[in-house]
Amino acid sequence: MRFKKYEGYLFISPWIIGFFVFTIAPLVFAFYVGLTEWDTFNKPKFVGLDNYAALFKDEDFIKALWVTVKFAAISVPLGIATSMLIAILVNTKVKGVYFFRTALYLPAVVSGVSISLLWKWILDKDFGLINLLLSKLGIPPIGWLTDPAFVMPSYLMIVIWGAGGGMLTYLAGLQDIPKHLYEAAEIDGANGFRKFRHITLPMLSPVIFYNLIMGIVGAMRKFGDAYIIGGAGNEGRFYMIYLYENAFKYFKMGYATAMAWILFVIILILTLLAFKSSSAWVYYESEVKPRARKGR
Amino acid sequence: MLLSLVLAFMVVLSACGGGGNNGNGASGSPDKPAESSQPAGKVKLKVATWAGADELREFEALVAKLNEKATDYELQVQSIPADYYQKLQTMIAGKQAPDFMWLSQEYVPQYASLGALAPLDEYLSGISSFHADDYFPGALDVGKFNNQTYALPWISQPYMLYYNQDMFEKAGVELPTNDWTWDDFIAAGQKLTKDGEWGALINNIPTAMYTWSYGGDVFDKDGNIVLNSPESIQGLEMYQKIVKSGIAPDRAQADSMGNGDMFKTGKVAMFIGGAGDDFEKTVKFKVGMVVPPKGTKQVTFSWIGVTAMSSTTKNPAVAAKALVDMTNAIHQWKVVAPTKSGFDLIKTSRPEKEYAVETIRKASEVARGFNNQPKQAEIDGTIWEHLTQPIENGVDVKKAVDNTIKKFQEIIK
CATH class of the missing domain: 3.40.190.10 (Periplasmic binding protein-like II)
Known part of the structure; x- marks a missing residue:
């Protein structure tokens, strides 16, 4: 028996070793680095919690955090709503629905860098597509990326445009809802809205929950397109951009690592809150809830 | 059984890899001495x-x-x-x-x-x-x-002042010379600026270059902050004067055209850019170049x-x-x-x-780079955020300088 146990470990050892060497060890190391001043070329110098103390006095850090939180707070619900709406639209039986599904999913297939470059052009003040269309309506050009007030709306526009990429999980969820639920509701005289509110939404809630968690994590860690697109008045300097600048431009690896830990804690708290709230609104078919029993 | 043997072998391999990884900081690479002890090899x-x-x-x-x-x-x-x-x-x-x-x-x-x-x-x-x-x-x-x-x-x-000779001739403005001052530059620029056309594109010029023009600098050779010297202030005030004169498109507009394209397409008459830029080959008008304008001193960025x-x-x-x-x-x-x-x-x-x-030789002789500092990346970010942009937005030069220096002191402390 004992031999069997070792054999088991042996079988999973490639993964276990990989996990320790490439995940646990860097994590422990990163915890230490966060407590040091480290230019990466020389030995780290232990400074205790100085990095964390300095961060909360750093205006640029607070600004970057604020920009990111603001973006997450708007973009996550916006993204969920748009993706779900698109999924519901392409879940209907209309002519050419496969074309629409493909077209709407395209943003998820194209490389992020090329999308960013494309948007940089679309949002350009003088030669961009949006201002060209606006000029036809007689609206003067807007500095989408050059006027601080318009930077955040520009990023939200990109989120809406990319919402088709998030459509897939909702579409799968929608097709999983048994038809008889709707039929039963129709017999009871439910209208379209009530069917959506009392059947579609609850049945989709696990998918929404999944997308909420992924959305929070993704929004807080936003980097790729912001790195390329930028934005005036530091409105496009998201948390990860500032972290990157500290690590690779200013050679403040300890400071950057401390930032990473703070981000980790923020994401952890947000995710925990989401999980805590989930029992109130996420419905799993396999679970039998006390309330459901009472209703019977 | 064979499979588990293979796996065991893999474990040994990856364990070695892991061990090597952990040890590398302390022990140094073992394959070092060979080359230096063999003078015969290259x-x-x-x-x-x-x-x-x-x-x-x-x-x-x-x-x-x-x-x-x-x-x-x-x-x-x-x-x-x-x-x-x-x-x-x-x-x-x-x-x-x-x-x-x-x-x-x-x-x-x-x-x-x-x-x-x-x-x-x-x-x-x-x-x-x-x-x-x-x-x-x-x-x-x-x-x-x-x-x-x-x-x-x-x-x-070295950065040169390129000019569109056709635009100058059409507007009846005398061509730039190597002895131009920044005031000459503004005066000519104003004559060339009209609807949709500008006298010059200036956002390429590093802000420090204006301080050099009057004998000032951001940091001196020994790393002391001299951005608030009278000479530096004079240079920065000239920069603000140029911006306010309206001879150049604003930065956002110029940035979106990129790389001197506004000059190439005949939208601006003067452009300050590297001596190696390929305007002569890519534009249809006649291009000329001179050493960039001076203040009290002739100098250009390189x-x-x-x-x-x-x-x-x-x-x-x-x-x-x-x-x-x-x-x-x-x-x-x-x-x-x-x-x-x-x-x-x-x-x-x-x-x-x-x-x-x-002309390029003349510019090369007066060309210089920055007095770079160990934390230059942060300093550059500060100059952009607290000096260049406020000056362009009309903030009092001395106030912008004070704010910039305060940030500098935090960075270099």
Whole structure:
């Protein structure tokens, strides 16, 4: 028996070793680095919690955090709503629905860098597509990326445009809802809205929950397109951009690592809150809830 | 059973890998001593470059020629065309630094102060093919930190004032000269500015250059802040005057056109850019160039690229010699060379620039880089955020300077 146990470990050892060497060890190391001043070329110098103390006095850090939180707070619900709406639209039986599904999913297939470059052009003040269309309506050009007030709306526009990429999980969820639920509701005289509110939404809630968690994590860690697109008045300097600048431009690896830990804690708290709230609104078919029993 | 044997083997392999990984910081690489103890073999030297595509092929050809001639070293090109500095930093941190690395001038003090670069002076003095006095003085300066040379420049592109002669003639404005002052520049610019056309594009000019024009600077050679000297203030006030005069499109607008395209398409009459820019070949109008306008002093900014030597190179004496050979060879390749002897190359390799060779030479003599500091990246960010933008937005120059200096003090403390 004992031999069997070792054999088991042996079988999973490639993964276990990989996990320790490439995940646990860097994590422990990163915890230490966060407590040091480290230019990466020389030995780290232990400074205790100085990095964390300095961060909360750093205006640029607070600004970057604020920009990111603001973006997450708007973009996550916006993204969920748009993706779900698109999924519901392409879940209907209309002519050419496969074309629409493909077209709407395209943003998820194209490389992020090329999308960013494309948007940089679309949002350009003088030669961009949006201002060209606006000029036809007689609206003067807007500095989408050059006027601080318009930077955040520009990023939200990109989120809406990319919402088709998030459509897939909702579409799968929608097709999983048994038809008889709707039929039963129709017999009871439910209208379209009530069917959506009392059947579609609850049945989709696990998918929404999944997308909420992924959305929070993704929004807080936003980097790729912001790195390329930028934005005036530091409105496009998201948390990860500032972290990157500290690590690779200013050679403040300890400071950057401390930032990473703070981000980790923020994401952890947000995710925990989401999980805590989930029992109130996420419905799993396999679970039998006390309330459901009472209703019977 | 066979499978578990294979797995066991893999475990051993990966365990070794893991162990090696953990140990590498402390024990150092075991395969070190071989090369330096064998004088007969050639010293292998890696050169990190951001060159890619055509530039890389030309550089590799140059290196191959050097390797043919060399008896004691062999250069190997390591091309990093994307994310150059990030990868370089990772290589140095991982004790895998290349022996030589191309750097843009502003990185020299940062890398040198962190101990990544080898000081060169003790080796250079013994190398007969190195001629310090052949370099234009400003070019060699950017390779220095704390009075030590850490890098040799291989290109120095002075900024020139290009002008669209057709636009000047059409507006009946006298052509720019090498003796223009900033006030002459504004006066001509105003005559050339009209609906949809501007006198000049100025957002290329580093803000520090205006302070130099009046004998000021951001930091002096010893690293003291001199941004609030009367000379510096005078220069920055001139900058604000130029912005307010309305002869140039605002920065956002100019940025979105990029790379002098507004000049190329005849939307602006004057443009300040590198001497190597290809306007002569790409525009339909007649192009001229002069040394940029002056304040109380004639000076221009120069974009300077250097090669530095790693502090970890195993045979620094041989490496320094290789560095000099390589740098001298690049002077015969890249335009504009930072040396007086390499300068004339521009006539043969860029015949379209021949009309301006003497002007470019004049600019090269007064060209300089920044007095870069170990924390230059943060300083540049501060200048952009707290000096350049506020001045452009009409904030009082002295107030902007005070704010900038306050930030500087936090950075360099």
